[in-house]
């Protein structure tokens with residue numbers, strides 16, 4: 631079917647919500663990850679839309695099967711950044727007409743159940759608890775690029791058979807739904823006052839937010855699989871601290887987020903957010919930018935004047951009403967200069 635007034639300007643497809651639990655057994659110690667995976671592809675797939683040509687379609691059912699297969703064979707499956715890169719690399723290496731893979735991995739929280747031990751509580755080797763709604767999030771884009779002389783260009787813009795190609799990945803990682811609350815050391819004053827203002831200035835309030843954090847790494851070269859089935863995936867031998875490959879980045883980013891929430895005498899959500907983001911950039915050399923999305927989950931002191939009871943003095947209020955909506959929403963991206 632052709633249409634003189636329309637053309638296909640963008641196309642991407644794949645499988646969403648592929649749920650996978652992977653067990654890795656190390657003697658009596660079992661490790662688990664539970665992932666929700668989205669895997670989407672781009673490439674020379676236009677004719678599947680414009681000419682009903684399914685010969686260019688890797689079925690989304692196969693994309694699901696590949697996701698499970700890579701979860702089975704990948705030595706990197708316990709680290710979501712590496713698993714996502716392995717999966718994305720497989721798609722663009724296995725199928726010559728697929729030039730970009732977009733893989734999002736959401737890792738659900740499973741922690742070891744603490745059990746009594748002879749020297750105090752210890753962690754159980756194979757029993758786990760879902761301790762919270764927090765998720766780790768990893769988004770990778772693996773691109774196959776053509777090298778033509780000194781120039782690198784997107785493969786789909788050139789004749790792939792004429793150039794060598796290389797793989798480059800963009801990786802963004804972070805966490806979501808990390809719910810926190812502090813009962814003091816948060817204030818909010820000095821804001822615009824005009825005829826619309828009803829909010830009182832406070833030098834002490836409850837501060838609560840559900841933290842969404844994402845940080846973006848500098849683009850990274852990915853070694854091409856050299857095995858016949860293009861199933862292998864190599865992690866560099868020398869891992870630069872603070873880079874995509876450094877598994878300590880997510881631990882540090884979470885820790886500094888919580889430390890700053892705890893220790894900052896907050897003048898506003900905005901100011902606390904900025905501190906958190908600057909510290910992540912300072913601690914992780916490979917991170918180029920950091921974004922937070924922080925809803926200000928309001929807890930309002932209940933006015934008990936009706937019964938002659940004081941509950942409105944900020945530092946002394948004891949009964950609060952959690953307000954689900956509306957909430958403030960404070961977002962920002964802080965980038966390396």
Ligand SMILES: O=c1[nH]c(=O)c2[nH]c(=O)[nH]c2[nH]1
Nearest residue numbers: 818829897898899900926958
């Ligand atoms: O930390 C805050 N930032 C705001 O922008 C804002 N606006 C508001 O009503 N309360 C708050 N708190």
